[in-house]
Amino acid sequence: MKLLDPASILKTGKLRLKARYVVEGIVSGLHKSPFKGYSLEFSQHREYSPMDEPKHIDWKVYGRTDKFFIKQYEEETNLRSYILLDTSRSMTFKDKLTYGANLAAAMAYLLIHQEDSVGLVLFDNEIRKFLPPRAQSEQFAAIYNALETAEPGGETAISNVIDNFGRLLKKRSLLIFISDLMDEPSEVLRAIRQFRFKHHDVIVLQVIDPAERALNFSGPVIFESLENTKNRFYTEPEDIKRNYSEVFEKFLEEYRWGFQSSGIDYHLITTDTPVETGLRAYLAMRKT
């Protein structure tokens, strides 16, 4: 699939994705460390960005170079993060997968730009691809490439995948789920909540197409399931539209309430919202 340029998605590059909860990082960086009392030894310089606190500016380097650099110390920790993208067949409805991939690419770009390590997990009913988190700039290319070449898989089985993935995680991390969550809500919530119990920071971005939400079809239709082409259903969407909206909103509400009550950052994004708009809005909201 053809992805957008993440840089253009993020435009000003002023966006940051910070972990809300304490995480363990590879390299001290942007995020708070759970471990206190480390010696503040100078580690390296990095170029100043407006998000950095001025107290960390190395004025000696400024004097020499007329450029702002900050000192990185060992007690700052880098974020270990994973982007998990649902590539099950339900995501192939309209442009959900492309949209999700663009989101994933943008998030990866942001994190790597923050010098956080990012890993990628592509899954449907099992993990199809796994890129362990790295902070190097080459990691982005690997992630981007994996996203571009991602093929839709089989049926959705999010809770199974999450359970398996959970066993791989050793250290506290930031987990970003990008999925339509077309699975049994109680199972998905159960599976994802366990990451919170293990003190991971979890972000869930649910991607939905407007047609899925409003069932905007007219005339008689035979609906065929993307995940099981033998499963078909004939109806006239105009007749069931109202009922369908009620049922679908109930489904979304169940996730919203379930995630929020568990302290999981949940955001619903519809594919009619431009990726950049959606992501920026989300990041701005998360910052506050």
Add this chain to the structure above:
Amino acid sequence: MNLSFLNPSALWLLPLALLPVAIHLFFKRKPALIQFSDLRFIELAAKNVAPRKKLHQILLLAARCILLLLLIMAFARPAGHLVPSSDAGKNREILILLDSSYSMNYRDAGRDRFTAAKDFIYSLCGKTLANAKRSKASTDISIAVFSDRIEKYSESVPDINEIRRYLDDCHKGYSGTDLTQALNFSYKSLSKFRESAKTIIVVSDMAGHVFKGSAEEMKTRIENYDPAVAVIFVEVGPAAYENSFVKDVSLEGMPEYFSAGLSCAGAGLSRPLSVTVDDKRIFEETVSLKPAEMLKKEFHNVQPPSTDESRRLYYPAAVRLQEDALPDDDIMRTVLKIEPLKKILIIDGEPKLGYGINSESYYINAALSEKGAKRFLVKTLNPDEFARERDFSKYDIVALCNMESIPQEAQNSLEASPPGAIAVFPGEKMNPELYPQWISQSFQAPRLDETVSLSSFVPAGNLTAEGIFPEINGFELEKISFNKYFNLNELNGNTMLRFNNGMPFMIRSSFKNVPVFIFAAGAGKSWGNFPSKPFYPYFVRSLFGNSGGLESTPVNYSLKTGEPFKYYLKSFPQGPVTVGLPDKSAKKTKIIRRDSGADVIFEDTFMPGFYTLAAPGGRIMFAVNVNPAFGESNLEKAGKSMAAKILPKTPLAYVEWSADSQKKTLNALEGVEISKEFLAAALLLLGLEILLALGVRS
């Protein structure tokens, strides 16, 4: 109702009614195939909606098909007929039954129902015959007038003028109703027309009393029932009514006392009530009547006009409620029979000074002295005076009391000019051997001294004790005792009353056609039968009041319509005996000879009012009243359900009385185009279809 079509070629379009189904099946939009992420929500949403939607669609399709069907049928111009369509084009036989029973006298809006029925029939026949001229088939109309029998029948009245004349000659009656019999007659009359379309039209007030008995009983009475004969019931007169009536009048202890029963049907009401005797009002009051309840009114001390020597016997009396819409049942007539004063001659064989308490005549005089209206004129003679009396024919009764003997002169006078009757009361002095043989033959010596009491009355020939002694019915005769009595010889007479030992107490014999009453004992202290006992005065009054033999059998002077009047004459009349009717006409009676005398019978009592029988010896009046037993005073409608029960499988129409009864009857008879009704139904269905279509969309 049978259906036919005036434009049947339009029915070829009927298959078009299936067009909506065809369009639905063959021109249905092909569904698009859409791949969708998750069908769960769609299936869940469709779960409740689909069945309702399917039903809606079926109803909509059905509504559209029926709408087209109705439009096509309306275009084909449907017409409703009572007769089966197989009868179309046949010759027609119509038999009209006109109810002339009493209830048809009821006046609605100033016109009685019978007249309204006749006018209805005339108008209906006019239109039917006019319509018949336009068709190829012929129409014949017969009219039968019925009540509780067929009064009149005219087969095949040819034209409307004849019908008018026939109807003008039909008159309302006072009889009950038997519609089943009339229907039976109709079916029988029509059965000979095998190839014709037949219809019976019943024109009646259709009150509940027209049907007698259960539906099953009525069905068995209709012997020539034919389900192919159409029947139209036309209910004359509206359902609501009020009617008061006098149900009965009875005379007891006449004329001092009589009573009447009053009732009403419909709704409770108040009515003025009056009693007249000889057209003079002697009583009036306003009474409150309730439906189905009987109000009993008693009238005491009714004083008839004082009698005189003119020998007028009969006085018309009536109990009247204020006349209402059905007038003849508001009056109940009767006849007060006032006897002239009976002339009684008492011969006392043992008169004491002033006819004291020891004399027989004292007690007879006392018994004949009545309070109130007098019936007797009493004269008492001693034996010497008796001997000097020459003409006994002016007396109704001569009573010989305790006479030792009958002087020869008196005997001769008795035989030469006899009275109406003779009574012989024995006493201490009586020596039967010194009496004429026609008296002495009844006595057998000696007197018997034993205490006996009276037994029962014994009918003797045509005579009944009740006829002679109506006032003493119910007396406990066994409590009346005597301690001395003569042994009477029964061979010369009829024993009317016996002692409890079987021996006769009273014998009726005769001498030259003069009744002679012989008693075994008399009233006297020495005889042990104290005349103060209550039995004696009534006994004496009855004997002296009725012994003239004018009426040896009771006569009913107050009859119901249709009941025959019977009267006994002592001697066979030499010429015809006629009866004057209330309408001033006169008719002959039937005369049946008896061993002694004759019975006069008059059966033509169909008109209420006072009748007069002109008999030898006087005029006798009797009254005829509407018979409440017919139930004709209650006009509650029977309704069509009973008609349908007794005429199963019959093409039936029931027309209730209204301004367009004519039109409805004609429609039932001739058929009526009903395309407007089909169009109206189609319009209604169109509205329903629009609602359904909107419902489906929403």
